[in-house]
Amino acid sequence: MLERWRTQKEGRRGRAVVIGAGISGLLFARVLSEAFDRVTVVERDALPEGAVARKGVPQARHLHSLAARGSRILEELFPGFDAELAAAGCPLLDQASDAVTEFAAGRLPRFRSGITMRAASRALIERRIRARLEREPAIAFLPGREVVGLLPGSKGVSGVRMRLRQDGSVEKLAADLVVDASGAGSRVPRWLEEMGHEAPKETVVDARLGYATRWYRVPKDFPGDWTGVAVLPGWPETTRGGTLRRVEGDLWTAVLIGTGGDYPPTDPEGFASFASSLHSPVIHDAIRSAEPASPVYGYRRTANRLRHYEKVDLPENLLIAGDAACVLNPSYGQGMTAAALSAAALRECLNKGTSNLSRRFQRRQRRAVAPCWTATTNSDAQWATKGVEDLNPARRVLYRISEEVMNLAVEREDVARTLLGVKNVIQPPAALLRPGILVPALARAAIRTSADPARPPAEDRLIADR
Numbered sequence: 001m002l003e004r005w006r007t008q009k010e011g012r013r014g015r016a017v018v019i020g021a022g023i024s025g026l027l028f029a030r031v032l033s034e035a036f037d038r039v040t041v042v043e044r045d046a047l048p049e050g051a052v053a054r055k056g057v058p059q060a061r062h063l064h065s066l067a068a069r070g071s072r073i074l075e076e077l078f079p080g081f082d083a084e085l086a087a088a089g090c091p092l093l094d095q096a097s098d099a100v101t102e103f104a105a106g107r108l109p110r111f112r113s114g115i116t117m118r119a120a121s122r123a124l125i126e127r128r129i130r131a132r133l134e135r136e137p138a139i140a141f142l143p144g145r146e147v148v149g150l151l152p153g154s155k156g157v158s159g160v161r162m163r164l165r166q167d168g169s170v171e172k173l174a175a176d177l178v179v180d181a182s183g184a185g186s187r188v189p190r191w192l193e194e195m196g197h198e199a200p201k202e203t204v205v206d207a208r209l210g211y212a213t214r215w216y217r218v219p220k221d222f223p224g225d226w227t228g229v230a231v232l233p234g235w236p237e238t239t240r241g242g243t244l245r246r247v248e249g250d251l252w253t254a255v256l257i258g259t260g261g262d263y264p265p266t267d268p269e270g271f272a273s274f275a276s277s278l279h280s281p282v283i284h285d286a287i288r289s290a291e292p293a294s295p296v297y298g299y300r301r302t303a304n305r306l307r308h309y310e311k312v313d314l315p316e317n318l319l320i321a322g323d324a325a326c327v328l329n330p331s332y333g334q335g336m337t338a339a340a341l342s343a344a345a346l347r348e349c350l351n352k353g354t355s356n357l358s359r360r361f362q363r364r365q366r367r368a369v370a371p372c373w374t375a376t377t378n379s380d381a382q383w384a385t386k387g388v389e390d391l392n393p394a395r396r397v398l399y400r401i402s403e404e405v406m407n408l409a410v411e412r413e414d415v416a417r418t419l420l421g422v423k424n425v426i427q428p429p430a431a432l433l434r435p436g437i438l439v440p441a442l443a444r445a446a447i448r449t450s451a452d453p454a455r456p457p458a459e460d461r462l463i464a465d466r
Contacts (some may be wrong), residue, residue, distance in 0.1 A: 006140035013037060014176030017160055019147045021047060023122075023336050024322025025181035026129045029344035030077050032179070033138045035221035035350045040173065041139065042162060044146040050127065055331035063213060063243055063253040065333030068115055069425035075341035075353075078132050082118055085128065089248040090120040093227040094446045095420050096413075100226045104234025105403070106410035108419075115420045119227060119247050125336070133281055145171070150178065150191050156315020156358075179319045184305065192314070200312045205376075207383035210263035214270055216252040217289040224286065231261050231374040232278045235382040235399075242275060244283045254287050257331055259383045266298040281332075302329045306379050310362040319346070319361050326369050329380055334372040337425055341368040371425050400448065404441035405432055 016036040018025045021043035032039045066074070069172040074081050093099055096113035133139045145162040151172060152158065159174040180188045228245040239262040243255045256274050264274045275284040285308035303329040309320050322339045326362065345368040349361045373457035382399070385391065391399065409415040415437055432438075 015040065015041060015174065016177040016179065017173055017175035018179045018181055019046070019160065020183060020322075020324075021130065021141065021143070021179040022181065022322070022339075023129070024183075024184060024324075024339040024342065025135060025179075026126065027074075027077065027339055028181055028319075028321055028346060029133055029137075029139050030129075031343050031347045031350070032177070033133075033136055034347070034458045035354070036177065037399070037438055038136065039139045039215060040175075041133075041141045042145050042147055042160065042342055042370050043141065043143045043171070044165060045143060047130065047141060047143040048127075063245060063280075063333075064120075064330075064336060065158065066118060066120070066127070067334065067337040067424040068117065070337030070340040073344050074129075077131065078345070080314045081128070081132075083436060085118050085124070085248075087121070088124060088128070089250075090118050090124070091227050091246050091248075093117055093119055093245075095134070095168055095228075095424070097228065098226060098418060101281060102229075102231045102282065103410060104232070104238045104279060104404055105406045107280075108410060108416045109413050111413050111416075112415050112419055115417070115424055115426070117228075117424075119245050121247050121253070122336075123209075130190055130335070142173075147182070150195065150318070152195060153317075153318045154226075156371075157318050175317075177319070177357075179321055180324045181321045183323040184301070184327045186320070187313050188318075188320055188324065194346045195315075197314065198312055200307040202307040203211040204303055205258050205380050205384055207260045207329065207380035208261040209257060209302045209329060209331055209380070209383065210298065211255050211257045211268050211302070212260075212264040212274075212299075213253060213255045213294075214271055214287075214292060216254060216267075216287055217293050217368040218246060218250045219255075219290055222286070222290075229282050229286070231278045233257065233329035234279075235379070238279055240274065240278055242278055242283045251293060252287070252290065254283060255331075256283075259339075263300060264298075266296045266456055268296060270294070299330070302331060303327070303371070304329050304380060307371060308366075310359075310366040314358045314362065316358050317357065320367070321346070325365065326373060328372055329376045332376045332379075334375060335426075338369045340373040341365075341372070341425070344368065371422075373431060374429055375423065396406050397445070401438075401441050401447040403435060404444040404448075407444070408437060408441060 005449045014036055016032045018029050018041045021041050025041055029039045029041050070327050094113055095115045095117055101108040101191050144165050146165055147160045148163045149161040150157045150391040159172060161172060180186055193199050230243045231241050232241055233241040239259045241257045245253055247253055258264045265271060267446055305414050309325055319343050328334050328338060342365045345364040346361055349364055409419045418431050422429055
């Protein structure tokens with residue numbers, strides 16, 4: 001694809017502007033560089049030289065995951081990227097053999113699955129991607145500038161207005177295409193209304209989930225045989241969970257999760273006490289003798305928010321990408337993979353030219369990130385209810401079946417492998433409904449229902465992990 005755009009004279013034309021230098025913005029800049037002579041990334045933050053958290057990425061200090069599908073897309077866009085992370089000391093973990101996953105129903109079996117994850121911090125991933133792009137002659141970065149509006153034009157928009165954060169002066173930047181990758185705080189809905197367009201409707205699913213993170217130095221004599229641990233909540237009774245993962249620099253990132261408003265505290269003593277209350281002691285046992293390497297960081301803005309740009313008549317040369325279009329609960333670790341899927345969707349659209357690009361892309365992006373949206377909202381929708389009494393009969397049956405699928409994953413390696421495949425977006429959610437899984441799950445659900453018809457479902461964490 002890259003060589004095709006570079007060898008076809010008509011394939012590269014004009015200037016594209018990307019708003020935001022987060023993961024989405026960087027990946028979109030990379031794809032756009034195949035089709036445009038010049039790609040300018042405008043970022044309101046100063047861009048640090050090292051792999052450090054930026055103020056404009058409020059959850060950057062917390063644990064991030066790059067699912068297997070997301071890793072594959074990054075490797076396609078940046079050949080050798082995984083080897084670069086490995087050289088930086090980022091462990092590779094097999095998500096079954098190198099990880100302990102504790103559900104309310106029990107522990108997933110440990111076996112060599114071949115479904116791997118490179119355990120790296122968000123700051124390192126972002127910095128290494130940006131370093132690659134900084135070497136591209138077609139890509140330029142303009143840090144310290146906040147986009148404050150769109151410029152109208154014959155095709156819809158003709159560029160952006162920027163305010164320099166240093167002195168407040170305003171500049172204009174012309175563009176043939178504008179991509180909003182500014183994140184969850186995107187102001188494009190308001191800007192569209194100011195231009196006479198309709199703002200998108202929104203779908204919001206809020207589990208009232210909060211999490212707190214602390215980094216620790218891995219003890220040199222740590223005897224554990226795992227690289228990562230996940231202790232997952234279980235609806236409706238088990239509101240608490242957590243994740244612990246080894247990343248570069250011989251550090252652990254410990255994240256404690258509370259759903260339904262049961263937020264973990266951000267003081268060190270409260271953090272440790274919360275860890276000791278989880279339904280599995282494995283995280284608390286690991287960190288209680290480890291040396292802290294950071295304060296405790298809290299985060300509670302976790303509502304899933306889908307802006308339906310695929311249903312709006314947008315300017316032809318305006319695209320809305322990543323969190324600006326679809327915000328996912330960060331605790332599921334789907335955000336970076338969703339950004340990669342969106343970038344791949346844009347690449348597919350550009351392969352067919354730029355005619356009617358906005359409408360084609362928004363629809364294609366919506367389909368691309370649908371598995372990630374389903375993964376987060378199916379579970380969060382339960383926590384958003386007041387209890388079992390809020391579920392209609394059909395939903396109760398669905399959750400009972402989900403519970404039995406979870407029980408099967410604890411008991412059978414093949415079901416656990418399928419579960420991990422769905423979580424990593426390398427298999428569709430429908431894979432969990434194949435006869436070898438669905439039939440025994442239905443039978444077990446029927447037996448449990450007949451034995452105790454009043455019993456509520458206990459688990460619907462089919463693809464819940466960081």
